[in-house]
Amino acid sequence: MIGWTKTGVLLAVTALLAGATPLTSSAHAEHHHPSACPLPVFGPGSRYHPKIDPGDFSPNVTNPWFPLKPGRTLVSTGVKDGEKALDLFAATSRTRVIAGVRTRVVEDRLYLNNILEERTSDYYAQDRCGNVWYFGEDTAELDSHGRVVSREGSFHAGIDGAQPGVFMQAHPQLGRKFRQEWYAGHAEDVFWLIARNTTVTVPRGTFHHALRTAETTALEPDVLDNKYYVKDIGQVAELSVRGPTEQLRLVEIIS
Template sequence: MLIAAMLFASGCSQNVPEEDTMNETEGGVTEGVTEGVTEGVTEGTTEGTTEGTTEGTTEGVTEGAMETEGESGYNPVINPDDFIEVIDNPYFPLTPGTTFVYEGESEDETIRDEVFVTNENRLVMGVNTIVVRDRVFEDGELTEETFDWYAQDRDGNVWYFGEDSREYDEGEVVSTEGSWEAGVDGAKPGILMEGKPQVGDAYRQEYLAGEAEDMAEVIALNESVSVAYGSFKDCLKTKEWTPLEPGIEENKYYAAGTGPVLEMTVKGGSEKLELVDIITE
């Protein structure tokens, strides 16, 4: 059953455009989406940035989760009392029993990504995280299965505490590379979505030196996007990258009340995934 109610929340709303008003580009994003953007980043995006993180990156983050200086320059202090049991950030809502289905292409392969919010929890650094199963199929064959661990603090920031990742080849697990857990072997949690995102905010999404170093930056809050599941306006747009794979850059679009709706590789590749369905048990 489709979650129709989620599409009518405040913020980025579903919108059925009239003819001649959307001017959609081939990527499903309306013309003007990148207006004022230089090489995928808005002008002044990195102004005031130090060590890859803009000033005020942790604005709105609970006091117990503010960064302190460590050997790597990144050392968030996690207090379990600062976290709540649900994840209802409008740009990244995770309701147990919900499956988000994405489809797209990468080079010569078709991709289907099924993201299922389980009813399971995992205790990480004393925080009761929600377990999300992410299964990727290429040309109909399962190639990756990941169990991700998320939690939301009292200010609405959604934190990423690690993952159990498995790569498959012809039904057999061939690698667990990419797995990490915050608090183990120097790994640290990061923010997947801020509670009060502002253009120019940059933040770490994860951190394990040499293994998991994804970064994100908010570059717009008013994008219009059209995908198979519907049309949305006033969406949040991020630039996401990792220093471990220089030259690769993605743009992601998040609709308030729905979550991620579109992902596009804009440098170093051609992958595109868009939301095609939302299913509840």
């Protein structure tokens, strides 16, 4: 794995999952009105302000297209901007309250040429209909000495006009666009489903019936990525279509 031994990756994953102090307990929200989901499934933005009822959400994300099982890490490798890349995407047992909603904390680490380039804490929650929402992120870009040089893109829903976005539908619909996040001028990712039943091959294996999405942002209009999602795993590949070269493919799942 681009210069990493499997033992080295395991040690990095262990530190990633256990290194931070728990922010809150991992107790999940109690759901009321179980027979209906009052949340509209639209992306946020200047004309849409979702009414968020914390009781409608849980940090237990079980959506089969984007499951976040605490303790599981997806290991992907590839290339970004001409450099060898390793990405660790780890769902932790920790939760954090964002905009009144208890969210699951996911730690994401991107290494370029074996040097930690970016560390991010992502915050997800699932509504009672099974849709996954993205409530924010704390991200830091690092220099070769591990010093933070930028926190651009960080946002928390409910602060400075930022809103949560729909990250994955319970029942994905072809062609329907969603904002995954909304913090004007800082975080404006948009995605839509362009194919079902796609076959995708990555080092972890060949998968049929995968979802293929397109993702872009008004902040980088010349950039377009495709992402592939497999049931009961989540994202298995991210491939740039337009813009700087970025290719990440799933190598291993560590539970």
